[in-house]
Amino acid sequence: MEVKVLGTGCSKCRSTVAMIERAGISAGVEVDIVKVEDPDEIRRHGIHMTPAVVIDGQVVHSGGLPSHAEVLSWLRPDTPGFLHRPTRHLFFTGKGGVGKTSLSTAAALALADVGKRVLLVSTDAASNLDEMLGIELRNTPVPVPGAPGLSVLNIDPDTAAEAYRQRVIAQMEIGTGGAEIATVREQLSGACTTEIASFDEFASLLAGGAGDVDHIVFDTAPTGHTLRLLSLPQAWSGFLAGNDRGASCLGPHSGLKMQEARFKAALAALSDPALTTVILVTRPDSGAVLEAARTSEELNSLGLKNQRLVVNGVFHAKDRADAIACAIEALGLKALAEMPLSLRALPQDRVPLRSFDTVGLPALRALLGTKPESVDPGESVLRSSVEPVERVPGLDALVNELATAVHGLIMVMGKGGVGKTTVAAALALGLVQRGKSVHLSTTDPAAHLAGTLDGVVPGLRVSRIDPKAETQHYIDKIMAAKSPGLDAQQRALLLEDLRSPCTEEVAVFHAFSRIVSEGRSAFVVLDTAPTGHSLLLMDATGAYHRQMMREFEGRGGAHIVTPLMRLQDAAYTKIILVALPEVTPVSQAAALQDDLRRAHIEPHAWVLNKSVLAAGTHDPLLAARLIGERKQMARLSAGLAKRLYVVPWLVCPPVGVAELSKLVTPPTLDGGGESGRSTTAC
Numbered sequence: 001m002e003v004k005v006l007g008t009g010c011s012k013c014r015s016t017v018a019m020i021e022r023a024g025i026s027a028g029v030e031v032d033i034v035k036v037e038d039p040d041e042i043r044r045h046g047i048h049m050t051p052a053v054v055i056d057g058q059v060v061h062s063g064g065l066p067s068h069a070e071v072l073s074w075l076r077p078d079t080p081g082f083l084h085r086p087t088r089h090l091f092f093t094g095k096g097g098v099g100k101t102s103l104s105t106a107a108a109l110a111l112a113d114v115g116k117r118v119l120l121v122s123t124d125a126a127s128n129l130d131e132m133l134g135i136e137l138r139n140t141p142v143p144v145p146g147a148p149g150l151s152v153l154n155i156d157p158d159t160a161a162e163a164y165r166q167r168v169i170a171q172m173e174i175g176t177g178g179a180e181i182a183t184v185r186e187q188l189s190g191a192c193t194t195e196i197a198s199f200d201e202f203a204s205l206l207a208g209g210a211g212d213v214d215h216i217v218f219d220t221a222p223t224g225h226t227l228r229l230l231s232l233p234q235a236w237s238g239f240l241a242g243n244d245r246g247a248s249c250l251g252p253h254s255g256l257k258m259q260e261a262r263f264k265a266a267l268a269a270l271s272d273p274a275l276t277t278v279i280l281v282t283r284p285d286s287g288a289v290l291e292a293a294r295t296s297e298e299l300n301s302l303g304l305k306n307q308r309l310v311v312n313g314v315f316h317a318k319d320r321a322d323a324i325a326c327a328i329e330a331l332g333l334k335a336l337a338e339m340p341l342s343l344r345a346l347p348q349d350r351v352p353l354r355s356f357d358t359v360g361l362p363a364l365r366a367l368l369g370t371k372p373e374s375v376d377p378g379e380s381v382l383r384s385s386v387e388p389v390e391r392v393p394g395l396d397a398l399v400n401e402l403a404t405a406v407h408g409l410i411m412v413m414g415k416g417g418v419g420k421t422t423v424a425a426a427l428a429l430g431l432v433q434r435g436k437s438v439h440l441s442t443t444d445p446a447a448h449l450a451g452t453l454d455g456v457v458p459g460l461r462v463s464r465i466d467p468k469a470e471t472q473h474y475i476d477k478i479m480a481a482k483s484p485g486l487d488a489q490q491r492a493l494l495l496e497d498l499r500s501p502c503t504e505e506v507a508v509f510h511a512f513s514r515i516v517s518e519g520r521s522a523f524v525v526l527d528t529a530p531t532g533h534s535l536l537l538m539d540a541t542g543a544y545h546r547q548m549m550r551e552f553e554g555r556g557g558a559h560i561v562t563p564l565m566r567l568q569d570a571a572y573t574k575i576i577l578v579a580l581p582e583v584t585p586v587s588q589a590a591a592l593q594d595d596l597r598r599a600h601i602e603p604h605a606w607v608l609n610k611s612v613l614a615a616g617t618h619d620p621l622l623a624a625r626l627i628g629e630r631k632q633m634a635r636l637s638a639g640l641a642k643r644l645y646v647v648p649w650l651v652c653p654p655v656g657v658a659e660l661s662k663l664v665t666p667p668t669l670d671g672g673g674e675s676g677r678s679t680t681a682c
Contacts, residue, residue, distance in 0.1 A: 096416010430664030
């Protein structure tokens with residue numbers, strides 16, 4: 001294998017050469033190292049930082065010293081390291097939109113293809129495994145046609161909650177009265193029951209309930225929700241260890257006690273490096289890389305120390321004259337060069353950006369390096385894909401339309417990683433620029449809002465629903481209201497019950513309801529958590545609405561407005577769905593739209609974010625991806641979206657007040673891209 005090391009011959013260049021030589025020996029790969037010190041040749045490769053490494057004409061590294069794990073990933077590109085002697089449990093986690101589902105499914109398929117019995121499990125309420133594999137997902141294992149040995153299971157929150165309710169009620173003593181059973185069923189109707197029921201299914205798999213399989217591959221929800229899930233074994237084990245009486249919002253305490261051994265077994269399995277590997281998935285994007293670093297630290301604190309890193313979607317420009325392609329490559333290389341040392345130290349794999357959507361077995365098999373050209377389009381198709389697209393309005397037009405109202409709630413929703421936070425921050429800034437008073441907040445546990453805005457704007461109040469702070473506020477409020485009529489022992493029991501992990505879900509819902517009501521007098525822009533987590537919050541909203549309706553039934557003079565009623569009011573609430581111009585994000589946003597409509601909530605508009613088609617490119621690989629983008633644009637324009645707005649892929653990341661403001665600034669007469677924005681330079 002020929003490896004070019006480009007640089008001035010400095011100490012870092014020499015160290016890079018030595019590192020590649022050592023890695024070649026350990027990997028059993030014969031390496032021919034070519035040192036390039038000619039400035040003109042270095043510039044021809046588009047390199048601005050040295051030492052740089054070029055393999056097969058592609059720049060795989062630029063700036064600083066690579067890690068040993070990085071070098072190994074260059075020398076062994078065909079088979080990812082996480083498929084070498086894999087543990088029984090493989091957890092794929094990371095920021096929304098980094099490719100967890102694609103990689104976990106491709107990994108499960110690869111293991112099944114070599115004769116292993118594999119169970120692929122989705123813990124994401126918004127999973128699109130059904131679309132990828134062409135099967136109907138269930139709460140029980142479903143064999144995948146065309147992949148002997150592979151079965152798929154989706155932990156469906158509603159199904160899991162009902163099964164949990166039935167188990168708890170079945171454990172109640174014989175002779176229990178109907179009224180008491182009805183009370184318990186009511187206790188088990190909340191969102192916290194849905195969470196613990198989903199976790200109960202998850203814990204069962206870790207504790208040996210998956211049957212006779214060699215590997216369980218977990219496709220998890222986006223980071224914030226997954227960290228909550230993985231922290232539950234500790235939280236519930238601790239709660240049960242210190243609580244040996246009474247009942248909780250999950251029904252009779254004895255029902256929970258029966259699960260204690262399972263929770264402890266789940267915690268032991270997660271912490272055992274011989275059983276469990278956590279695969280942190282990121283993209284060559286600074287935000288995704290930093291979140292992976294934070295996640296790694298949090299998982300270490302939970303005892304999950306056997307970690308690997310996968311950088312997915314690594315792009316190398318083929319056409320050096322294509323400004324958009326070169327900018328995408330440069331941003332990716334910069335993000336990887338600035339990777340925190342804690343991530344650099346992890347074993348690492350890199351998966352190149354592919355020209356195809358990962359839908360169907362051939363594409364999934366090709367994703368990890370097996371004949372990717374087998375699903376590539378032909379040249380004639382590529383040429384047609386770069387034809388200009390009809391201009392679609394940008395965010396400036398959406399803000400103009402929203403600003404015609406005096407006040408209201410704007411909820412930005414969608415799959416993780418599609419740019420909800422960016423869109424929410426831009427809309428809030430646009431409304432402030434048009435003279436409105438705005439409260440910008442987020443329900444996302446990962447909380448990227450402050451980093452995206454990165455500045456203070458007069459007329460804009462920014463907050464986040466902090467689960468820990470809201471939980472403490474809720475506990476203090478309940479204790480203050482209930483304590484005066486209780487003795488010391490009763491107060492201690494109440495506080496003990498309020499320290500149940502599910503209190504957090506109740507507290508977050510109360511905070512959400514409070515922010516929703518602020519739309520009566522000002523604009524509230526709410527950046528929501530990724531789809532699955534938001535759906536659980538919407539379930540809590542529905543449960544609260546039904547409870548209030550029951551309590552006020554028959555009181556003719558009483559007037560009540562619940563949060564759900566505000567969300568259903570199209571004059572009060574505008575739901576903005578955000579998607580990337582790819583089949584999976586659009587399909588998931590369409591499914592979310594269906595879920596909202598079943599709750600009688602009508603989305604107001606769609607935003608298609610990071611459109612390379614709108615930016616313009618001629619790079620062969622990007623051109624191939626434009627084929628799929630055109631299909632999604634046509635799909636939305638054909639009636640899926642009532643109103644459609646597009647944000648092009650931008651060379652300058654839309655971070656900070658200045659760059660975000662450009663997204664909502666009306667077009668200028670001299671052009672400069674969508675809504676007056678340049679797509680070729682910062």
